[in-house]
Amino acid sequence: MNLEKVVFGFFIVLALTLNFGFFIGDIDNPEHHHVFELFAAVVVSLISTLLKFGDRTHMGAILLATSLVADLQLIVAALIWGWAEHVQPGGMTPDAMVSIVSLSGGALLANITSVVLLVAETITVRR
Amino acid sequence: MPGLFFILLRRLRKPLILLILIYAISILGFVLIPGQDDQGNVWRMSFFHAFYFVSYMASTIGFGEIPYAFTDGQRMWAMFTIYATVIGWLYSIGVLLSVLQDPAFRRLRNEYNFRRKVQNLHEPFYLICGYGDTGAILVKALADEGIKSVVVDPDENNINELELNDYRRAPLGIVGDASHPSVLETAGVTSSYCLGVIALTDSDQVNLLIALSTHLLNPATRFLARADSDEAVANISSFGDNVVINPFDIFAGRLVLALKRPGYYTLLEWMTGVPNEAFREPGFPEHGRWIICGYGRFGMTLYERLVRSGIEATVIEPQLEQEHLPDFIKGNGTGAGTLQRAGIEEATGIIAGTNNDANNLSILMTTRELNRDIFMVARQNNRENSLIFERAGFDLTMKRGDVVAHKIFALLRTPLLDDFLTLAADRDDSWINQLLSRILGVMDETVPYLWELKITKRRTPALYHACKPMAGEENHPPVPLFTLQRNPHDRNECLQVIPLLLKREGAVLLLPEGDITLQVSDRILMCATRDVQRQMEWATQNENVLHYLLTGQELKANSLFWRWLTGSKT
DSSP: OOHHHHHHHHHHHHHHHHHHHHHOSOTTOGGGSOHHHHHHHHHHHHHHHHHHTTOOSHHHHHHHHHHHHHHHHHHHHHHHHHIIIIISTTOOOHHHHHHHHHHHHHHHHHHHHHHHHHHHHHHHHOO | OHHHHHHHHHHTHHHHHHHHHHHHHHHHHHHHSEEEOTTSOEEEOOHHHHHHHHHHHHTTOOOOSOSSOOOHHHHHHHHHHHHHHHHHHHHHHHHHHHHHHOHHHHHHHHHHHHHHHHHTOOSOEEEEEOOSHHHHHHHHHHHHTTOEEEEEESOHHHHHHHHHSOOSSOOEEEEOOTTSHHHHHHTTTTSTTEEEEEEOOSOHHHHHHHHHHHHHHOTTSEEEEEOSSHHHHHHHHTSTTEEEEOHHHHHHHHHHHHHHOHHHHHHHHHHTSOTTOBOOOOOOOOSOOEEEEOOSHHHHHHHHHHHHTTOOEEEEESSOOSOOSSSEEESOSSSHHHHHHTTTTTOSEEEEOOSOHHHHHHHHHHHHHHOTTSEEEEEEOOGGGHHHHHHHTOSEEEEHHHHHHHHHHHHHHOHHHHHHHHHHHTSOHHHHHHHHHHHHHHOOSBOOEEEEEEOOTTTOHHHHHHHSOOTTOOSOOOOBTHHHHEETTEEEEEOSOEEEEEEETTEEEESOOTTOBOOTTOEEEEEEOHHHHHHHHHHHHOHHHHHHHHHSSOOOOOSHHHHHHHTOOO
16 A cells, blocks of 8 residues: 555545535525635645646646646635625625535536546556 | 746645645634634634735734734734744745755756757757867867857766857757767757767767767768777768768878878868967978887877888887787887887987877977987877977877867868868979968968858848849949959958869869859858958948949949939949
């Protein structure tokens, strides 16, 4: 067993699960989407991006690309959250919540791709 | 660059992950710890405020406790995060600096920069492998001619020296082993601007490998190499259109030539000299017996050449066992006894040709004591010893680097030179001596400057149009060669220049007369100084100057408008 692979797999799967946990629920209901979960998703997503650096294979390049997409979507979602909560008068609205959750949904797709690729690679290794 | 960027990020993976974790924990702490607003109500920091606070705190900007003064709990957490983030940043920056200074990373960066510069090179260049004695002379000569070179050398010190030298055309250099094809490829062997590859490394094996790679990677380019052994010469010249130079062979050939035909030898030396080099005219002895000290590759080649051209030679060599040479003395040559046994008193010349500079100097110093009038030839192996060899004042010093560099430079300069020297070799000595005295009249204290004048639209536009009248222009005056020899400042004076050779559609004319009419695409080999070359270049490129030289009058109507105004027709 390779510890590096464990850490790598752990972060990629954790990024997906956290993302999913945030995404699930009514799309416009702020009660169903906790800000802590979004925060954790962003941090784990950033770390998994860094872990993917330096793999020169084609698979590594695609994994890095999916991760960058997830980062981008989640960071934009977090920015919208901050804007809605603090800058916009009146605080969080269902409209803003819809944008945030749908962005995180996009990130979820990217993370699913990541995990699918990881699983596919694992199956081909057969060791 | 992208590759380099990813390598940098991979090396920085650990500190960056650490930074993200420290930031995440700090932010989370501030969000979880309850604070107070200005009315004393419980107020929790949002992620937005926490990220803002941690960002300015971690970068030690410190705007204070925003938006409300902190509670003691928050201050305790802030204390922890200050130290954590500062340590995180210090560690990250430390790793970044050490990666940037890492020799392997720097080499990678240099290689990347070099590769990019070579790719952006949109002018003809020569690829030179090996920057030793020969390489340095050659790169300088090429730079003086305005030709760029790309240098590959495995020794970093040599490349540093190359970069520190102040050349007129800055060459590009890379540390690398030229026997690896990938290094050659990086250095631009496949580029369409690569005029030729010149292999000057110390090892025949490496030169052979470079020849093979060049032949396979870019068969169209020229290849020139130095080789010290006959097998290597045969090996490299066995494929492609390669030119191989054996410095010993060339030097021996030149020495025999100097003894047999001193006039032609002097002509050859002047014609193939590197620009700005002082010219010499050593007086060679006529006939007699020669002594060769050292029977290595150099001695062997010399002995063969001398004997073949009917010159007697005695060999002194300590390590030769069987006496298969008719005239052979076993000994060192550094002692007077051996030299006397070899008949030093009656010999015409002595060649100190061992591969040890101290021995060579010692042989010749001893010889000087025994026979003051003897002609002394020294072989200098190490560039560092130049000073003492010059001070010793021998009649001729053989420096391997000089021999190869001169030969290659002459080959690269213009193909006309080769034609000229071949034709001149067939002429008798009085013709050559006459030419030599003419050349002496046009040169200054350095070797004569040779250049090729080609009548083309691009390089000599004024001359091209003068030789090729436009359609409809009748009774166009012919342009004789002596027009170019007039001084652009005063046409009644002559430039100090000798046209050595004129080549026209395969026909070759040695020393063309001044009244020959020039035609388009004529190629003329000129011999003069660099100043004269510049003046002549002016006349061939500037219509006004050429008009003055042709007619003695200034060109009056220059612009179309002025021509129309004055009613002038031309």
